[in-house]
Amino acid sequence: xxxxxxxxxxxxxxxxxxxxxxxxxxxxxxxxxxxxxxxxxxxxxxxxxxxxxxxxxxxxxxxxxxxxxxxxxxxxxxxxxxxxxxxxxxxxxxxxxxxxxxxxxxxxxxxxxxxxxxxxxxxxxxxxxxxxxxxxxxxxxxxxxxxxxxxxxxxxxxxxxxxxxxxxxxxxxxxxxxxxxxxxxxxxxxxxxxxxxxxxxxxxxxxxxxxxxxxxxxxxxxxxxxxxxxxxxxxxxxxxxxxxxxxxxxxxxxxxxxxxxxxxxxxxxxxxxxxxxxxxxxxxxxxxxxxxxxxxxxxxxxxxxxxxxxxxxxxxxxxxxxxxxxxxxx
Amino acid sequence: xxxxxxxxxxxxxxxxxxxxxxxxxxxxxxxxxxxxxxxxxxxxxxxxxxxxxxxxxxxxxxxxxxxxxxxxxxxxxxxxxxxxxxxxxxxxxxxxxxxxxxxxxxxxxxxxxxxxxxxxxxxxxxxxxxxxxxxxxxxxxxxxxxxxxxxxxxxxxxxxxxxxxxxxxxxxxxxxxxxxxxxxxxxxxxxxxxxxxxxxxxxxxxxxxxxxxxxxxxxxxxxxxxxxxxxxxxxxxxxxxxxxxxxxxxxxxxxxxxxxxxxxxxxxxxxxxxxxxxxxxxxxxx
Ligand SMILES: Nc1ncnc2c1ncn2[C@@H]1O[C@H](COP(=O)(O)OP(=O)(O)OP(=O)(O)O)[C@@H](O)[C@H]1O
Ligand SMILES: [Mg+2]
Numbered sequence: 001x002x003x004x005x006x007x008x009x010x011x012x013x014x015x016x017x018x019x020x021x022x023x024x025x026x027x028x029x030x031x032x033x034x035x036x037x038x039x040x041x042x043x044x045x046x047x048x049x050x051x052x053x054x055x056x057x058x059x060x061x062x063x064x065x066x067x068x069x070x071x072x073x074x075x076x077x078x079x080x081x082x083x084x085x086x087x088x089x090x091x092x093x094x095x096x097x098x099x100x101x102x103x104x105x106x107x108x109x110x111x112x113x114x115x116x117x118x119x120x121x122x123x124x125x126x127x128x129x130x131x132x133x134x135x136x137x138x139x140x141x142x143x144x145x146x147x148x149x150x151x152x153x154x155x156x157x158x159x160x161x162x163x164x165x166x167x168x169x170x171x172x173x174x175x176x177x178x179x180x181x182x183x184x185x186x187x188x189x190x191x192x193x194x195x196x197x198x199x200x201x202x203x204x205x206x207x208x209x210x211x212x213x214x215x216x217x218x219x220x221x222x223x224x225x226x227x228x229x230x231x232x233x234x235x236x237x238x239x240x241x242x243x244x245x246x247x248x249x250x251x252x253x254x255x256x257x258x259x260x261x262x263x264x265x266x267x268x269x270x271x272x273x274x275x276x277x278x279x280x281x282x283x284x285x286x287x288x289x290x291x292x293x294x295x296x297x298x299x300x301x302x303x304x305x306x307x308x309x310x311x312x313x314x315x316x317x318x319x320x321x322x323x324x325x326x327x328x329x330x
Numbered sequence: 331x332x333x334x335x336x337x338x339x340x341x342x343x344x345x346x347x348x349x350x351x352x353x354x355x356x357x358x359x360x361x362x363x364x365x366x367x368x369x370x371x372x373x374x375x376x377x378x379x380x381x382x383x384x385x386x387x388x389x390x391x392x393x394x395x396x397x398x399x400x401x402x403x404x405x406x407x408x409x410x411x412x413x414x415x416x417x418x419x420x421x422x423x424x425x426x427x428x429x430x431x432x433x434x435x436x437x438x439x440x441x442x443x444x445x446x447x448x449x450x451x452x453x454x455x456x457x458x459x460x461x462x463x464x465x466x467x468x469x470x471x472x473x474x475x476x477x478x479x480x481x482x483x484x485x486x487x488x489x490x491x492x493x494x495x496x497x498x499x500x501x502x503x504x505x506x507x508x509x510x511x512x513x514x515x516x517x518x519x520x521x522x523x524x525x526x527x528x529x530x531x532x533x534x535x536x537x538x539x540x541x542x543x544x545x546x547x548x549x550x551x552x553x554x555x556x557x558x559x560x561x562x563x564x565x566x567x568x569x570x571x572x573x574x575x576x577x578x579x580x581x582x583x584x585x586x587x588x589x590x591x592x593x594x595x596x597x598x599x600x601x602x603x604x605x606x607x608x609x610x611x612x613x614x615x616x
Binding site: 052055056057081083085088091093095104107122123125126152154156157180181184185188190 | 348353354355356357358359365366367371378382383387450451452454456458459460461465
């Protein structure tokens with residue numbers, strides 16, 4: 001395969017403007033074949049616009065991109081012949097059944113009628129959708145719809161798959177299923193460009209991550225490099241009795257460091273490097289008689305990542321994030 | 331432990347089976363890439379999609395059957411006596427006209443359907459496929475023609491039930507309907523263009539009807555233009571809808587003029603040549 005020798009995706013200086021807004025403002029990407037590459041960013045960062053340029057749906061205003069060795073503008077047909085797109089809005093036809101959707105795509109991709117039907121049956125079974133296969137997609141649950149969407153993307157196995165926020169809005173169980181499917185795809189050698197708003201998702205699936213904000217890449221690296229640059233996660237604690245919060249605050253500050261009081265009068269959180277520190281802090285609380293209703297140990301949220309990388313929360317106006325790119329590149 | 335938003339526990343769990351990862355892996359590893367579908371085959375596949383949509387939601391055909399019935403009843407009985415002296419005489423004049431009007435109004439739905447597609451994610455997938463770029467636009471014509479023919483047949487059956495007897499018999503009626511359908515294909519590209527330019531399906535519908543109403547009323551569909559003020563009459567005479575109505579009347583009465591038919595076909599061809607490329611371009615551009 002020619003693409004093995006090259007990068008699967010190679011983008012330089014991609015720019016896309018919509019009127020006054022620069023949705024994508026100079027994005028460079030280098031994705032190796034057979035890997036998952038995560039594009040992490042908040043709402044409006046330019047993730048979907050980037051994918052749409054790479055999938056040949058819109059033309060870049062500036063810059064160039066090659067996908068599997070083909071230029072996305074001058075060789076768009078060749079790109080289309082070897083990629084598939086699972087868009088942010090489910091890219092399946094809501095007014096058809098699950099089976100009809102898969103047969104439709106099989107036929108459009110050149111399968112013979114019977115082959116398309118067999119392939120639909122195979123995929124519906126593999127994706128746990130055979131019971132619902134005769135139901136209109138508009139009556140599918142979010143998780144089923146996403147699975148069908150991914151199944152539709154592999155009716156004919158693509159070399160490269162674009163996945164735009166595949167788990168946004170899914171419950172944890174459906175989300176885990178999607179993750180497992182993505183892992184299975186990669187294990188079979190498919191290259192995946194994954195857009196997401198969740199650091200955890202990028203961390204779980206991607207070999208490398210680009211963090212984008214206001215259409216620019218503000219950090220790039222492996223998940224561990226990124227997390228190291230961002231710092232630790234945090235321990236969230238909710239107390240049985242809000243009156244004990246001042247005491248809990250004092251204890252956690254002592255055990256862990258910076259403590260944030262949350263809006264819930266019984267809740268507070270503290271930055272925390274790992275599970276051991278958290279266990280220690282929780283046992284301090286309990287030995288001092290502070291009763292804990294529940295707790296969770298979280299990785300840094302996207303907000304915390306952004307705060308660390310840009311000095312402003314994800315949704316705040318752009319103030320000098322570009323100048324921080326060098327300092328914070330990981 | 332996660333930082334991703336979790337669904338509230340009250341939400342019912344996904345009732346279906348889980349994905350079978352072994353089977354997923356097998357499914358990915360087995361296929362060879364077939365040669366892409368030919369243009370004809372992709373157009374036919376999109377036609378199949380259009381037919382499935384009608385099959386799943388047959389109620390959508392109510393619009394194109396009820397409106398024509400209302401038109402016939404309303405115009406025949408409300409205006410018949412006043413305009414032509416008797417309802418029977420007016421029915422002879424107006425039935426081919428209403429046939430034209432009803433089918434033409436149905437063309438707006440081509441734009442509405444396309445716009446509805448665009449508001450969903452599925453068009454992005456179609457546009458990312460290695461298929462002939464006009465196929466997603468030409469395929470729905472089959473579904474559209476079902477609507478056109480249905481609207482036309484409803485009018486004719488109702489007309490016959492009310493006493494309308496076309497001189498040229500069934501052959502003339504079929505020819506008239508065919509001419510109207512061909513013209514409608516041409517006109518439908520105007521509305522698919524509109525469908526790609528406007529934001530919501532509702533806006534497309536409103537704009538389409540707002541364009542068609544004056545054009546239909548300023549034609550000879552309802553009244554003989556001889557009674558109109560001269561400038562208006564001049565407009566009515568060159569209005570393609572008048573020419574189509576005259577040709578349809580002629581075909582149904584056995585007095586058709588070849589020139590009228592030629593003009594109708596030329597206008598349909600012209601609309602297609604102008605608006606099909608625009609539609610394709612806009613669809614491609616996304
Ligand atoms: N077709 C369009 N016309 C005008 N503006 C657009 C268009 N598409 C995107 N934008 C703007 O470009 C910016 C980037 O949008 P994009 O959809 O790429 O973001 P995103 O990272 O995918 O966000 P989300 O997480 O919400 O999906 C936004 O400000 C958006 O409003
Ligand atoms: Mg998006």
